[in-house]
Amino acid sequence: MSLVYKRELIRQLIHASGILFIFLGNYLPVPYLILLSLVAMVSGELIFQIDKKYYIPFFSKILRSCRRDEKEKGFIYFFSGLTLTLAFFGFNMAIxxxxxxxxxxxxxxSTLVGKKIGKNKLPHHLQKSWQGSFSFFMVSFIGAGTQVPLAPAFIGALAGTITEAYSPLDDNIAIPVVSGTAITLIIYLFF
Structure with missing residues:
Protein backbone atom coordinates (compact mmCIF):
# COMPACT_ATOMS: atom_id res chain seq x y z
CA MET A 1 0.00 0.00 0.00
CA SER A 2 1.50 3.32 -1.06
CA LEU A 3 2.03 6.13 1.43
CA VAL A 4 -0.39 8.37 -0.49
CA TYR A 5 -3.12 5.72 -0.40
CA LYS A 6 -2.44 5.00 3.29
CA ARG A 7 -2.86 8.71 4.07
CA GLU A 8 -6.09 8.79 2.08
CA LEU A 9 -7.34 5.71 3.93
CA ILE A 10 -6.75 7.42 7.30
CA ARG A 11 -8.42 10.57 5.99
CA GLN A 12 -11.49 8.65 4.80
CA LEU A 13 -11.77 6.70 8.07
CA ILE A 14 -11.91 10.05 9.85
CA HIS A 15 -14.51 11.16 7.30
CA ALA A 16 -16.58 8.01 7.96
CA SER A 17 -16.58 8.78 11.67
CA GLY A 18 -19.41 11.20 10.87
CA ILE A 19 -21.63 8.15 11.33
CA LEU A 20 -21.36 8.95 15.05
CA PHE A 21 -23.92 11.70 14.47
CA ILE A 22 -26.48 9.07 13.50
CA PHE A 23 -25.78 7.14 16.69
CA LEU A 24 -25.92 10.33 18.79
CA GLY A 25 -29.20 11.27 17.08
CA ASN A 26 -30.83 8.46 19.04
CA TYR A 27 -29.98 10.23 22.30
CA LEU A 28 -29.69 13.95 21.59
CA PRO A 29 -32.21 16.41 20.16
CA VAL A 30 -31.35 18.04 16.82
CA PRO A 31 -30.30 21.44 18.30
CA TYR A 32 -27.66 19.66 20.41
CA LEU A 33 -26.43 17.73 17.36
CA ILE A 34 -26.12 20.99 15.44
CA LEU A 35 -24.24 22.56 18.35
CA LEU A 36 -21.95 19.52 18.57
CA SER A 37 -21.23 19.75 14.84
CA LEU A 38 -20.41 23.45 15.14
CA VAL A 39 -18.17 22.83 18.16
CA ALA A 40 -16.37 20.04 16.27
CA MET A 41 -15.90 22.33 13.27
CA VAL A 42 -14.49 25.23 15.31
CA SER A 43 -12.35 22.95 17.49
CA GLY A 44 -11.00 21.12 14.46
CA GLU A 45 -10.11 24.34 12.68
CA LEU A 46 -8.47 25.71 15.83
CA ILE A 47 -6.39 22.55 16.24
CA PHE A 48 -5.54 22.64 12.54
CA GLN A 49 -4.28 26.24 12.80
CA ILE A 50 -2.29 25.59 16.00
CA ASP A 51 -0.76 22.48 14.41
CA LYS A 52 0.75 24.64 11.67
CA LYS A 53 3.13 26.15 14.26
CA TYR A 54 3.23 23.74 17.19
CA TYR A 55 3.21 20.02 17.76
CA ILE A 56 0.06 18.91 19.58
CA PRO A 57 0.33 15.44 21.13
CA PHE A 58 -2.02 12.92 19.50
CA PHE A 59 -3.65 15.43 17.11
CA SER A 60 -0.56 16.50 15.16
CA LYS A 61 0.32 12.94 14.21
CA ILE A 62 -3.19 12.31 12.88
CA LEU A 63 -3.46 15.66 11.09
CA ARG A 64 -0.05 15.39 9.48
CA SER A 65 -0.67 11.84 8.33
CA CYS A 66 -3.81 12.70 6.38
CA ARG A 67 -3.47 16.36 5.38
CA ARG A 68 -3.57 16.96 1.61
CA ASP A 69 -2.21 20.51 1.76
CA GLU A 70 -1.60 23.41 4.14
CA LYS A 71 -4.77 25.23 3.09
CA GLU A 72 -6.96 22.23 3.85
CA LYS A 73 -10.58 23.25 4.45
CA GLY A 74 -12.22 19.83 4.16
CA PHE A 75 -12.85 19.69 7.89
CA ILE A 76 -14.83 22.93 7.81
CA TYR A 77 -16.79 21.86 4.73
CA PHE A 78 -17.50 18.43 6.22
CA PHE A 79 -18.97 19.82 9.44
CA SER A 80 -20.75 22.59 7.53
CA GLY A 81 -22.41 19.85 5.48
CA LEU A 82 -23.40 17.95 8.62
CA THR A 83 -24.71 21.12 10.27
CA LEU A 84 -26.79 22.12 7.24
CA THR A 85 -28.13 18.58 6.89
CA LEU A 86 -29.26 18.53 10.50
CA ALA A 87 -30.73 22.04 10.23
CA PHE A 88 -32.62 21.36 6.98
CA PHE A 89 -33.74 17.77 7.54
CA GLY A 90 -33.70 17.37 11.33
CA PHE A 91 -37.52 17.46 11.28
CA ASN A 92 -37.26 13.86 10.01
CA MET A 93 -34.14 12.14 11.35
CA ALA A 94 -34.54 9.21 8.94
CA ILE A 95 -33.99 11.65 6.05
CA SER A 110 -15.75 6.46 -3.84
CA THR A 111 -12.46 8.15 -2.98
CA LEU A 112 -10.78 4.93 -1.87
CA VAL A 113 -12.13 2.83 -4.75
CA GLY A 114 -11.45 5.55 -7.31
CA LYS A 115 -7.85 5.97 -6.14
CA LYS A 116 -7.21 2.22 -5.97
CA ILE A 117 -8.92 0.85 -9.11
CA GLY A 118 -10.43 3.86 -10.89
CA LYS A 119 -9.28 3.40 -14.48
CA ASN A 120 -12.21 4.67 -16.55
CA LYS A 121 -12.64 8.42 -16.11
CA LEU A 122 -15.99 10.18 -16.16
CA PRO A 123 -16.76 12.46 -19.09
CA HIS A 124 -16.07 16.12 -18.30
CA HIS A 125 -14.31 15.25 -15.03
CA LEU A 126 -11.01 13.46 -15.43
CA GLN A 127 -10.32 13.27 -11.68
CA LYS A 128 -13.33 11.02 -11.07
CA SER A 129 -13.86 7.46 -12.28
CA TRP A 130 -16.80 5.23 -13.12
CA GLN A 131 -15.53 2.73 -10.54
CA GLY A 132 -15.49 5.34 -7.77
CA SER A 133 -18.92 6.67 -8.76
CA PHE A 134 -20.42 3.17 -8.93
CA SER A 135 -19.07 2.36 -5.46
CA PHE A 136 -20.45 5.68 -4.18
CA PHE A 137 -23.89 4.81 -5.53
CA MET A 138 -23.99 1.23 -4.22
CA VAL A 139 -22.76 2.01 -0.71
CA SER A 140 -25.03 5.07 -0.52
CA PHE A 141 -28.09 3.16 -1.74
CA ILE A 142 -27.56 0.30 0.69
CA GLY A 143 -26.78 2.65 3.59
CA ALA A 144 -29.65 5.05 2.93
CA GLY A 145 -31.94 2.04 2.49
CA THR A 146 -31.45 1.27 6.18
CA GLN A 147 -33.09 4.61 7.04
CA VAL A 148 -35.73 5.33 4.37
CA PRO A 149 -37.76 3.25 1.88
CA LEU A 150 -35.82 1.90 -1.11
CA ALA A 151 -37.22 4.29 -3.76
CA PRO A 152 -36.17 7.45 -1.86
CA ALA A 153 -32.85 5.75 -0.97
CA PHE A 154 -32.25 5.02 -4.66
CA ILE A 155 -33.03 8.61 -5.73
CA GLY A 156 -30.99 10.06 -2.86
CA ALA A 157 -28.01 7.85 -3.72
CA LEU A 158 -28.29 8.76 -7.41
CA ALA A 159 -28.51 12.48 -6.59
CA GLY A 160 -25.50 12.16 -4.28
CA THR A 161 -23.50 10.27 -6.90
CA ILE A 162 -24.13 12.89 -9.57
CA THR A 163 -23.39 15.69 -7.10
CA GLU A 164 -20.13 14.06 -5.99
CA ALA A 165 -19.04 13.65 -9.59
CA TYR A 166 -19.94 17.07 -10.96
CA SER A 167 -20.69 19.64 -8.25
CA PRO A 168 -18.72 22.89 -8.52
CA LEU A 169 -19.23 23.36 -4.76
CA ASP A 170 -17.31 21.38 -2.17
CA ASP A 171 -18.96 17.98 -2.16
CA ASN A 172 -18.99 17.77 1.64
CA ILE A 173 -21.62 20.51 1.64
CA ALA A 174 -23.43 19.72 -1.61
CA ILE A 175 -23.81 15.92 -1.27
CA PRO A 176 -25.93 15.76 1.90
CA VAL A 177 -28.03 18.81 1.01
CA VAL A 178 -28.82 17.59 -2.51
CA SER A 179 -29.36 13.98 -1.38
CA GLY A 180 -31.54 15.03 1.54
CA THR A 181 -33.62 17.28 -0.72
CA ALA A 182 -34.12 14.48 -3.25
CA ILE A 183 -35.13 12.02 -0.53
CA THR A 184 -37.51 14.55 1.04
CA LEU A 185 -39.21 15.26 -2.30
CA ILE A 186 -39.71 11.57 -3.06
CA ILE A 187 -41.01 10.77 0.42
CA TYR A 188 -43.41 13.70 0.63
CA LEU A 189 -44.64 13.43 -2.96
CA PHE A 190 -45.05 9.66 -3.21
CA PHE A 191 -45.17 8.11 0.27
Missing amino acids: ANAAIIILVLGDAT
Whole structure:
Protein backbone atom coordinates (compact mmCIF):
# COMPACT_ATOMS: atom_id res chain seq x y z
CA MET A 1 0.00 0.00 0.00
CA SER A 2 1.50 3.32 -1.06
CA LEU A 3 2.03 6.13 1.43
CA VAL A 4 -0.39 8.37 -0.49
CA TYR A 5 -3.12 5.72 -0.40
CA LYS A 6 -2.44 5.00 3.29
CA ARG A 7 -2.86 8.71 4.07
CA GLU A 8 -6.09 8.79 2.08
CA LEU A 9 -7.34 5.71 3.93
CA ILE A 10 -6.75 7.42 7.30
CA ARG A 11 -8.42 10.57 5.99
CA GLN A 12 -11.49 8.65 4.80
CA LEU A 13 -11.77 6.70 8.07
CA ILE A 14 -11.91 10.05 9.85
CA HIS A 15 -14.51 11.16 7.30
CA ALA A 16 -16.58 8.01 7.96
CA SER A 17 -16.58 8.78 11.67
CA GLY A 18 -19.41 11.20 10.87
CA ILE A 19 -21.63 8.15 11.33
CA LEU A 20 -21.36 8.95 15.05
CA PHE A 21 -23.92 11.70 14.47
CA ILE A 22 -26.48 9.07 13.50
CA PHE A 23 -25.78 7.14 16.69
CA LEU A 24 -25.92 10.33 18.79
CA GLY A 25 -29.20 11.27 17.08
CA ASN A 26 -30.83 8.46 19.04
CA TYR A 27 -29.98 10.23 22.30
CA LEU A 28 -29.69 13.95 21.59
CA PRO A 29 -32.21 16.41 20.16
CA VAL A 30 -31.35 18.04 16.82
CA PRO A 31 -30.30 21.44 18.30
CA TYR A 32 -27.66 19.66 20.41
CA LEU A 33 -26.43 17.73 17.36
CA ILE A 34 -26.12 20.99 15.44
CA LEU A 35 -24.24 22.56 18.35
CA LEU A 36 -21.95 19.52 18.57
CA SER A 37 -21.23 19.75 14.84
CA LEU A 38 -20.41 23.45 15.14
CA VAL A 39 -18.17 22.83 18.16
CA ALA A 40 -16.37 20.04 16.27
CA MET A 41 -15.90 22.33 13.27
CA VAL A 42 -14.49 25.23 15.31
CA SER A 43 -12.35 22.95 17.49
CA GLY A 44 -11.00 21.12 14.46
CA GLU A 45 -10.11 24.34 12.68
CA LEU A 46 -8.47 25.71 15.83
CA ILE A 47 -6.39 22.55 16.24
CA PHE A 48 -5.54 22.64 12.54
CA GLN A 49 -4.28 26.24 12.80
CA ILE A 50 -2.29 25.59 16.00
CA ASP A 51 -0.76 22.48 14.41
CA LYS A 52 0.75 24.64 11.67
CA LYS A 53 3.13 26.15 14.26
CA TYR A 54 3.23 23.74 17.19
CA TYR A 55 3.21 20.02 17.76
CA ILE A 56 0.06 18.91 19.58
CA PRO A 57 0.33 15.44 21.13
CA PHE A 58 -2.02 12.92 19.50
CA PHE A 59 -3.65 15.43 17.11
CA SER A 60 -0.56 16.50 15.16
CA LYS A 61 0.32 12.94 14.21
CA ILE A 62 -3.19 12.31 12.88
CA LEU A 63 -3.46 15.66 11.09
CA ARG A 64 -0.05 15.39 9.48
CA SER A 65 -0.67 11.84 8.33
CA CYS A 66 -3.81 12.70 6.38
CA ARG A 67 -3.47 16.36 5.38
CA ARG A 68 -3.57 16.96 1.61
CA ASP A 69 -2.21 20.51 1.76
CA GLU A 70 -1.60 23.41 4.14
CA LYS A 71 -4.77 25.23 3.09
CA GLU A 72 -6.96 22.23 3.85
CA LYS A 73 -10.58 23.25 4.45
CA GLY A 74 -12.22 19.83 4.16
CA PHE A 75 -12.85 19.69 7.89
CA ILE A 76 -14.83 22.93 7.81
CA TYR A 77 -16.79 21.86 4.73
CA PHE A 78 -17.50 18.43 6.22
CA PHE A 79 -18.97 19.82 9.44
CA SER A 80 -20.75 22.59 7.53
CA GLY A 81 -22.41 19.85 5.48
CA LEU A 82 -23.40 17.95 8.62
CA THR A 83 -24.71 21.12 10.27
CA LEU A 84 -26.79 22.12 7.24
CA THR A 85 -28.13 18.58 6.89
CA LEU A 86 -29.26 18.53 10.50
CA ALA A 87 -30.73 22.04 10.23
CA PHE A 88 -32.62 21.36 6.98
CA PHE A 89 -33.74 17.77 7.54
CA GLY A 90 -33.70 17.37 11.33
CA PHE A 91 -37.52 17.46 11.28
CA ASN A 92 -37.26 13.86 10.01
CA MET A 93 -34.14 12.14 11.35
CA ALA A 94 -34.54 9.21 8.94
CA ILE A 95 -33.99 11.65 6.05
CA ALA A 96 -31.12 13.41 7.85
CA ASN A 97 -29.51 10.05 8.68
CA ALA A 98 -29.82 8.85 5.07
CA ALA A 99 -28.20 12.06 3.80
CA ILE A 100 -25.39 11.76 6.36
CA ILE A 101 -24.79 8.13 5.37
CA ILE A 102 -24.60 9.14 1.72
CA LEU A 103 -22.02 11.80 2.61
CA VAL A 104 -19.82 9.85 4.98
CA LEU A 105 -19.90 6.35 3.51
CA GLY A 106 -20.51 7.10 -0.15
CA ASP A 107 -17.89 9.81 -0.42
CA ALA A 108 -15.27 7.87 1.56
CA THR A 109 -15.84 4.70 -0.47
CA SER A 110 -15.75 6.46 -3.84
CA THR A 111 -12.46 8.15 -2.98
CA LEU A 112 -10.78 4.93 -1.87
CA VAL A 113 -12.13 2.83 -4.75
CA GLY A 114 -11.45 5.55 -7.31
CA LYS A 115 -7.85 5.97 -6.14
CA LYS A 116 -7.21 2.22 -5.97
CA ILE A 117 -8.92 0.85 -9.11
CA GLY A 118 -10.43 3.86 -10.89
CA LYS A 119 -9.28 3.40 -14.48
CA ASN A 120 -12.21 4.67 -16.55
CA LYS A 121 -12.64 8.42 -16.11
CA LEU A 122 -15.99 10.18 -16.16
CA PRO A 123 -16.76 12.46 -19.09
CA HIS A 124 -16.07 16.12 -18.30
CA HIS A 125 -14.31 15.25 -15.03
CA LEU A 126 -11.01 13.46 -15.43
CA GLN A 127 -10.32 13.27 -11.68
CA LYS A 128 -13.33 11.02 -11.07
CA SER A 129 -13.86 7.46 -12.28
CA TRP A 130 -16.80 5.23 -13.12
CA GLN A 131 -15.53 2.73 -10.54
CA GLY A 132 -15.49 5.34 -7.77
CA SER A 133 -18.92 6.67 -8.76
CA PHE A 134 -20.42 3.17 -8.93
CA SER A 135 -19.07 2.36 -5.46
CA PHE A 136 -20.45 5.68 -4.18
CA PHE A 137 -23.89 4.81 -5.53
CA MET A 138 -23.99 1.23 -4.22
CA VAL A 139 -22.76 2.01 -0.71
CA SER A 140 -25.03 5.07 -0.52
CA PHE A 141 -28.09 3.16 -1.74
CA ILE A 142 -27.56 0.30 0.69
CA GLY A 143 -26.78 2.65 3.59
CA ALA A 144 -29.65 5.05 2.93
CA GLY A 145 -31.94 2.04 2.49
CA THR A 146 -31.45 1.27 6.18
CA GLN A 147 -33.09 4.61 7.04
CA VAL A 148 -35.73 5.33 4.37
CA PRO A 149 -37.76 3.25 1.88
CA LEU A 150 -35.82 1.90 -1.11
CA ALA A 151 -37.22 4.29 -3.76
CA PRO A 152 -36.17 7.45 -1.86
CA ALA A 153 -32.85 5.75 -0.97
CA PHE A 154 -32.25 5.02 -4.66
CA ILE A 155 -33.03 8.61 -5.73
CA GLY A 156 -30.99 10.06 -2.86
CA ALA A 157 -28.01 7.85 -3.72
CA LEU A 158 -28.29 8.76 -7.41
CA ALA A 159 -28.51 12.48 -6.59
CA GLY A 160 -25.50 12.16 -4.28
CA THR A 161 -23.50 10.27 -6.90
CA ILE A 162 -24.13 12.89 -9.57
CA THR A 163 -23.39 15.69 -7.10
CA GLU A 164 -20.13 14.06 -5.99
CA ALA A 165 -19.04 13.65 -9.59
CA TYR A 166 -19.94 17.07 -10.96
CA SER A 167 -20.69 19.64 -8.25
CA PRO A 168 -18.72 22.89 -8.52
CA LEU A 169 -19.23 23.36 -4.76
CA ASP A 170 -17.31 21.38 -2.17
CA ASP A 171 -18.96 17.98 -2.16
CA ASN A 172 -18.99 17.77 1.64
CA ILE A 173 -21.62 20.51 1.64
CA ALA A 174 -23.43 19.72 -1.61
CA ILE A 175 -23.81 15.92 -1.27
CA PRO A 176 -25.93 15.76 1.90
CA VAL A 177 -28.03 18.81 1.01
CA VAL A 178 -28.82 17.59 -2.51
CA SER A 179 -29.36 13.98 -1.38
CA GLY A 180 -31.54 15.03 1.54
CA THR A 181 -33.62 17.28 -0.72
CA ALA A 182 -34.12 14.48 -3.25
CA ILE A 183 -35.13 12.02 -0.53
CA THR A 184 -37.51 14.55 1.04
CA LEU A 185 -39.21 15.26 -2.30
CA ILE A 186 -39.71 11.57 -3.06
CA ILE A 187 -41.01 10.77 0.42
CA TYR A 188 -43.41 13.70 0.63
CA LEU A 189 -44.64 13.43 -2.96
CA PHE A 190 -45.05 9.66 -3.21
CA PHE A 191 -45.17 8.11 0.27
